[in-house]
Structure formats: structure tokens, C-alpha cells
Amino acid sequence: MTEPFKPGPEAVDLMARETCFQGFYRLDRLTLRHRLFEGGMGPVINRELFVRHDAVCVLPYDPQQDRVVLIEQFRVGAMGKSETPWLLELVAGLIDKDEEPEEVARREALEEADLQLTSLWPITTYYPSPGGSNERVHLFLGRCDSSGAGGVHGLAEEGEDIRVHVVPFEDALALMRDGRLDNAASMLALQWLALNRTEVRGLWT
Structure with missing residues (x-):
């Protein structure tokens, strides 16, 4: 079994976060990059996040x-x-x-x-x-x-x-x-x- 990936605080670089919709639920758009398994940071990516209560x-x-x-x-x-x-x-x-x-x-x-x-x-x-x-x-x-x-x-x-x-x-x-x-x-x-x-x-x- 390979050594488990143990990311630290620097593993995700959150570059921007904006709220696209706010109702009972919320939709945010995140711009970020994250650490790769083989080392170094990956490319900048955009992700929409559905923000819900637990x-x-x-x-x-x-x-x-x-x-x-x-x-x-x-x-x-x-x-x-x-x-x-x-x-x-x-x-x-x-x-x-x-x-x-x-x-x-x-x-x-x-x-x-x-x-x-x-x-x-x-x-x-x-x-x-x-x-x-x-x-x-x-x-x-x-x-x-x-x-x-x-x-x-x-x-x-x-x-x-x-x-x-x-x-x-x-x-x-x-x-x-x-x-x-x-x-x-x-x-x-x-x-x-x-x-x-x-x-x-x-x-x-």
C-alpha cells in the first residue's frame, strides 16, 4: 500500500470565492488550485459549491x-x-x-x-x-x-x-x-x- 496523502494547510490555495445565488440554499463559485499527489500545485480550477446546512x-x-x-x-x-x-x-x-x-x-x-x-x-x-x-x-x-x-x-x-x-x-x-x-x-x-x-x-x- 502506498504512503497515504497527508496534505497540510498549504495544500489548497483558495484564490477567490463569490456567491452566485443566495436563497434558502446558497451557490458559491470558487477559484482555486490544490496540491497534486506527485508534488507541486495543480492548475487553477473553478468549482461551483452548493452550500447547505448539515x-x-x-x-x-x-x-x-x-x-x-x-x-x-x-x-x-x-x-x-x-x-x-x-x-x-x-x-x-x-x-x-x-x-x-x-x-x-x-x-x-x-x-x-x-x-x-x-x-x-x-x-x-x-x-x-x-x-x-x-x-x-x-x-x-x-x-x-x-x-x-x-x-x-x-x-x-x-x-x-x-x-x-x-x-x-x-x-x-x-x-x-x-x-x-x-x-x-x-x-x-x-x-x-x-x-x-x-x-x-x-x-x-
């Missing part, structure tokens, strides 16, 4: 019933690319206030699914698309009681219209295998739970 995604899991809670809502990014732009997903929200990721997970579970999370299990933190966005996602498993879960929830003032589904764990895996659950956070969380389910149920039941 996000929190949580898979509510009922260890007693071995069921997960998924939500379904309209997603504009899926228009024209999927059979339907109503996607099955995890409970999720942005860290757009002075909150810890765990606080966001619990708040969003109440707002989007009317669920109380009694414990949180950190799964991982990752960049969903670092080639063009600075968003980082905090992924959790959340312990819940799925009895009585369901219905339509969300904040009307945020245009949310969210339907809740309670799904046996094995059925959720089948949805993923069939391509009906096709977003990264949901797939990561379900695969993690498939690998760690015995330990989770042992500690949470």
Missing part, C-alpha cells in the same frame, strides 16, 4: 416488534427521474439553528412522524455528495414504540405533507432490494441495522 437523518426502529418507521413525501429532485416523485425516506431535518444533531433527530421525529424517540444510536456521519456540496449528514437509529404510528404529519407552514408507514424490518429490506427505497440515507441505515440488529435488539429490549 442534515440529520434517523431511522425509527421498534426493537420489540422488529419494525421500522418510514415516511413518504414529495421530492422535487425525483421529478422526471423516478416513476413517482413521492419517495420513502427516513425522518430528516437540517441543523439550521443552534442545535445538536441529537436534538434535531428528536424534534423531526415528532414533527414528521409524531414519534417519541427514547434512545438514539449514532450510525455514522458522511458527505452525500462532496464533489459539489458541503453538506454533512448525521445518521442515527432511533428507538421508538411503533404501536399506533401512522397518519399524515408535518408542518403546514413548511409545506410538509408526510405520510407515515410502519414496516416490518424484513419488508423494508425487500423494498430496498426492489429499488423502491432508493435514497442513500435510508439504504445506509437499513444495511447498518441488518448487520447490527442482534446487538441492537439485545440492548434495546
Whole structure:
């Protein structure tokens, strides 16, 4: 194995940064050059960066019933690319206030699914698309009681219209295998739970 690349502070020369668009999200254009693996600095390049708040995604899991809670809502990014732009997903929200990721997970579970999370299990933190966005996602498993879960929830003032589904764990895996659950956070969380389910149920039941 080759020696790992260990860049220092001088590895990136940020020459200019301008904001091209500022709305709920922001788009910046960066002019920069960076160090090459073989040494020296590379050519000047331009990159657009989608500037987003970091996000929190949580898979509510009922260890007693071995069921997960998924939500379904309209997603504009899926228009024209999927059979339907109503996607099955995890409970999720942005860290757009002075909150810890765990606080966001619990708040969003109440707002989007009317669920109380009694414990949180950190799964991982990752960049969903670092080639063009600075968003980082905090992924959790959340312990819940799925009895009585369901219905339509969300904040009307945020245009949310969210339907809740309670799904046996094995059925959720089948949805993923069939391509009906096709977003990264949901797939990561379900695969993690498939690998760690015995330990989770042992500690949470």
C-alpha cells in the first residue's frame, strides 16, 4: 500500500470565492488550485459549491416488534427521474439553528412522524455528495414504540405533507432490494441495522 496523502494547510490555495445565488440554499463559485499527489500545485480550477446546512437523518426502529418507521413525501429532485416523485425516506431535518444533531433527530421525529424517540444510536456521519456540496449528514437509529404510528404529519407552514408507514424490518429490506427505497440515507441505515440488529435488539429490549 502506498504512503497515504497527508496534505497540510498549504495544500489548497483558495484564490477567490463569490456567491452566485443566495436563497434558502446558497451557490458559491470558487477559484482555486490544490496540491497534486506527485508534488507541486495543480492548475487553477473553478468549482461551483452548493452550500447547505448539515442534515440529520434517523431511522425509527421498534426493537420489540422488529419494525421500522418510514415516511413518504414529495421530492422535487425525483421529478422526471423516478416513476413517482413521492419517495420513502427516513425522518430528516437540517441543523439550521443552534442545535445538536441529537436534538434535531428528536424534534423531526415528532414533527414528521409524531414519534417519541427514547434512545438514539449514532450510525455514522458522511458527505452525500462532496464533489459539489458541503453538506454533512448525521445518521442515527432511533428507538421508538411503533404501536399506533401512522397518519399524515408535518408542518403546514413548511409545506410538509408526510405520510407515515410502519414496516416490518424484513419488508423494508425487500423494498430496498426492489429499488423502491432508493435514497442513500435510508439504504445506509437499513444495511447498518441488518448487520447490527442482534446487538441492537439485545440492548434495546
